[in-house]
Amino acid sequence: MAPAPRRRASPAAKSAIPQMSWRNPQPAPIVLVSGPEEVCAERAIAGIRDYLRAEDPSLEVSDVRADDYAAGTLLSVTSPSLFGEPRLVRVSGVEKCSDSFLAEALSYLAGPQDGATVILRHTGSSVRGKKLLDAIRAGQGGGAEVACAAIKRDSDRFDFASGEFQQAQRRIAPTALRTLVSAFADDVTELAGACQQLLSDVDGDITDAVVERYYGGRVETSAFTVADTAIAGRYGEALVALRHALASGADPVPLVAAIASKLRTMARVAGHRESSSAIAARLGLKDWQVDRARRDLAGWNEESLGRAIQTAAQADVDVKGGSRDPVFALERLVTVIATRAPYGA
Structure with missing residues (x-):
């Protein structure tokens, strides 16, 4: 007999507890962060942490x-300490929780600890933990819920990106917004990163020209090809990829940004021995990003990685006007990364 199809947890439509936006969450004794959209869930959890830390x-x-x-x-992590500091407990993987956790979490709902905020993350990928979710949604424990529905449709992505700029109180031209969303139609995480990069790098309004400069033709594809081959030590291939990217109209600024991003992720992951999921949860990364960074770190050491990051920082200055020859700055950066040695050594 064929196995029964795997069911997904029911949505929060019948929830009797307060529903909060992931963009503006607030603490409660129990906060259920539900749904599959990881970008929104990460923002919600970080927002609650920042709210509590500001207090x-x-x-x-x-x-x-x-x-x-x-x-x-x-019970241990929610119990008051000697000095009574507030506590935030972030619980991941509730959709695959153990029997022991399920029993203790249900018991905890009957008497949440004063001064403690417990965030329960359930992706909705299974019905595991449904009894706990139903109890929370029925009002046990004085909880609230942040629903993070999947962002799949073009309109959903457009609303997501528009919200990024609205929250930052920045203006983006409607046509520029459409171009940006179209450039990242397959990955909401990359779309979120692109929005934040524009907000960080660009002063004033975000225009069509700005978006075209950064993301026209999805320069990330060529940028990460350059980065991957250089980090792997394939010097000749990296230079060829760089020249091809530049010949195709890639702007040096986002090229350097993409390369620097990979180097920073490698530096953050280096030296940690926990599981990929544990590192990812602590650093705010995806499991696959940690796994990729670990593979990329093969053959690197602290000295060579530090040198590459310093060279990337200088290249960022150079391509933003600090040098008359941004192409040379890029070639120097690729050389230092691929050879793992000082330039000209």
Whole structure:
């Protein structure tokens, strides 16, 4: 007999507790962050942390995995400390929680600890933990919910990107916004990163020319080809990829930004020995980003990686007007990365 199809958890449509936007979450004794859109979930969780930390910088933050749970952990991390600091407990993997966690979480709803905020992350990928979700949505524990529905349709992506600029109180031309959304139609995480890069790098209104300069023709594809071959030590291929990207009209600024981004991720992951999921949760990355960075780190050491990051920082200055020859700055950067040695050595 064929196995029954895997069901997804029911949506939060019948929830009796307050529903909060992931863009403007606030703490509650229990906060259920539900749904598959990881970008929105990460923002919601970070927003609650920032809210609590602004109220009291002594906030204690603990991370708990519901699928690899040690009995008694939830009560331990929520209990008041000697000095009574507020506590934030971020629980991941509730959609695959252990029986032990499920039992203790249901018990916790009957008497949440004063001064503690517990965030439960459930992606909705399974019905595991449904009893807990139903109890929270029925009002047990004084909870609230942040629903993070999947962003799939073009209109959803457009609204998402528009919201990024509205929240920052910045203006973007409608046609520029459409171009930006079209450039990242397959990945909301990349779209979010592109929006934040424009907000960080560009002063004033975001125009068609700005978006075309950064993301016209999806320069990231060629940029990451350059970065990947250079980081792998394939010097000749990296130079060929760089020259092809430049000949195709790629702007040096986002080229350097893409390369620097990969180097920074490598530096953040270097030296950590935990599981990919644990590192990803702590650093705000995806599991696959951690796995890729670990592969990229093969053959690198602290000295060579530090040198590459410093060269990328100088290249960023040079391509933004600090040098008359931005192409040379890019070639120097690729050389330092691919050879893992000082330029000209």
